[in-house]
Amino acid sequence: MRAPEKADIVPWIARTLSSPTTRRLRQQAYRLNALRKREGKVVDVFINPRDPFSFVLLQALPDLKQRYDIRFRCHTVWQQPQEMFPEPAMWADWAITDASRVASLYGLGGPNPSKHPSEEAFIVCRDQLLNLEDNGDYLTPACDALRALWRGEAIETARESSLSQPDLAERLRINEQRLSTLGHYQGSMLHFRGEWFWGIDRLDHLENLLIREGLTFSPPTDATWTRTWTDLGKHAKPLEQSHPARNDALEIFFSIRSPYSYLGLERAIMLANAWNLPLELRPVLPMLMRGQAVPDDKKWYIFQDTKREATKLGIPYGFVADPLGAGVERCYALFEYARAEGREVEYMRTYARAVNAEGIRSETDRGLQIIVERSGLDWHKARPMLNDQGWREWAENNRKAMYSHGLWGVPSFHYGSVSCWGQDRLWLIEDEIKKRGGD
Structure with missing residues (x-):
């Protein structure tokens, strides 16, 4: 009988790491740590102005804020590491198209496919978002800034920045370091209880976690951000062979x-x-x-x-x-x-x-x-x-x-x-x- 090889053991490790018990223990550890820091209701949000999914995501957050007892802590990020985005030009075109499609599905505003922002516009919007991070009413002005960017509207530049360029650069560095430390690499992400949620596509997972944690303002209901998957094929009518x-x-x-x-x-x-x-x-x-x-x-x-x-x-x-x-x-x-x-x-x-x-x-x-x-x-x-x-x-x-x-x-x-x-x-x-x- 041969001795076990590493390849024999790895599937069992994967099974353990992906088990419901391991997931619950990980969430509980993050929960206790958050409570110790008095951040038990904080959801970290990472917004990259270069990423059109960030624009769509921001429009969804007021709905969550209204229905769940949580607080968003928003961080502007900028880098898109090449090793994470192997085809950057193709990604940029696809992201605009795909973000528009999913925004339309939920009745939200999407990027204008015919008006791709300039690098200068991205930078102006980035600095606006960095300044807004100290604003108690972040979501509304941040969404306005991204709407102007991605809809091809005039971008406000006259508002005087409360931070110097070195301060903005330092805040951006800290934000990106936090993203990396928590274990991710891109914007349009939310982080809560040690888990990551991408764009509005994964808001249903966040909703279910918040419901399990008892962080609802009203009696618990089912997740609502489910349109991309919940009815697929359910109302299909088989096509005739000659159709x-x-x-x-x-x-x-x-x-x-x-x-x-x-x-x-x-x-x-x-x-x-x-x-x-x-x-x-x-x-x-x-x-x-x-x-x-x-x-x-x-x-x-x-x-x-x-x-x-x-x-x-x-x-x-x-x-x-x-x-x-x-x-x-x-x-x-x-x-x-x-x-x-x-x-x-x-x-x-x-x-x-x-x-x-x-x-x-x-x-x-x-x-x-x-x-x-x-x-x-x-x-x-x-x-x-x-x-x-x-x-x-x-x-x-x-x-x-x-x-x-x-x-x-x-x-x-x-x-x-x-x-x-x-x-x-x-x-x-x-x-x-x-x-x-x-x-």
Whole structure:
């Protein structure tokens, strides 16, 4: 009997770190520390004027302030580290489009896609926000400043700054140091009880935490910031085989290593089945296998956030056996075989569940055999195909196709004229199905 290897133990560590008990203990530790500092009701908010999601987020905060017994402490940040934003130009274009879409979903103001702010305008707005941090009525003037910035309106510059440029620079440095110390790297984030909440997309998690903590002004209710996910596929009407909306498949660009891709795959399969829509899987290499970095802070946030999202959606996650390297290569080497058998969707879903929720080591023959046979495929036929390298060409073609849609991260989706990034944007795909006669 062989001795346990590190790779045998890591899934169990991941399972422990992502367990509800560990999460509760972490929240309790932060709660006690906050109470000791008399900051038990403080939610830290990090606003980056360069990030249009910050504009959308600020508009949502008055609603939370009205319904929950909390106090916002706002910090202006500025840096967007290159290792965290591997495609900065693409990110800037995507962020404006995506922030506009989610703002529209909630009836909020979004950035003007035709009026991208200048660097000078960003700096003026940044300094305004830094000055406002001492203002007891921060939210209203800060939102006004960001609205002027992102809507292309005249930016107020006449108001005399209460801080000198060196003081502004020092305050900015302190804010960014605090962001880093708490364990994050970008703006449009809220921090409470040791957890991070991105933009309005994760406000439902914050709401649920505040409700559990008893920080509501009225009898507890359900979270309300849930429009991106709560009704997906629930009112679908399966399309007839001859319906024109079925002429295009729902394409999903995903990586078998990406936790968000796992959620996206599960949700895309559900949506495609609900509408009787063809689903086309387009696997790509993980970022780390494409020469792009994923720093530890980013990996840790993604791991924790995926667990929250998975729990919310009823998808098992946390018993993770990272397939990076050989696991990914072996998965993709058998994809064409699975497709030839008409089992590619079941194969990829089984594989994703195995490495994300069952701790199965796909880089081993024992683990891969389990996955293959659960998918309805023949292990004896599959095993000789593991050395095939032909998949590298189609994986690269898939990456290029994804980039052609203005997207670089996974999971990304394309249907008809709509392209979007993130498992929490599938409502855009469903809206397009409805527009094409599915509703």
